[in-house]
Amino acid sequence: MIPDRPSPEDPAHLPEDLIPDRDPYHWYFEASARYGMTVEDLDSVCRYEGEEHPQMFTHVSCNWQNDELNVVYYISRGQSEPEMLYEHAFIWVINDKQINNGRIWPMINHNAIGLADQDVTLDAEGATINISYDCKDYTCQYINHVLLARGDTPHVRSDGRPLFGSTDFDMDAYKNAERFFFNATFRLPDGSLHTNTLYLFNDFPAKIHKVLAPAFGY
16 A cells, blocks of 8 residues: 655656757856856766667756756657656756755656556655665675656656655765765556666766756755
């Protein structure tokens, strides 16, 4: 049974709504002065290209408007078994409200388009961010951040907050992350489970840390 819980706020952007790239020279310095990250670190995130992947398309974009910085890391999987197809956005929002509430976590907008023709629901604790760190001799330490999320259809939304009110996902988790995964587990009509798993490229968490940490006072 899904526990009673408050509803998360919707992320600001749908996965398919890529923010158009803007000339950064008009706002990099303004954002840097407002929130403390260096222009170089901001540029490293906003112009991030990552690596090529045979099945996934990745695009990072930034938007600066009304003293609010949005970073969208978009992933789509378009070449695979049909049921594995998805569109996904990690969305980091930096503004006074987010900072005052300590919301350092990415918002989530995940559309499991491969399940669009099925009557599915998100499992009770089915939206998670999983971070591995301090990996030695094939063993790692893990953080399991269970998201407060809505998902009565294959479309999952979360404002990033932890389902149970507390989490080990702190600012250092970005800096120390060796792998950074998102999982969405859906319950199918026959009772079986289907999980979509995706990840940030390994060098990105440390890059976004350099943007988030000064803004949130770390």
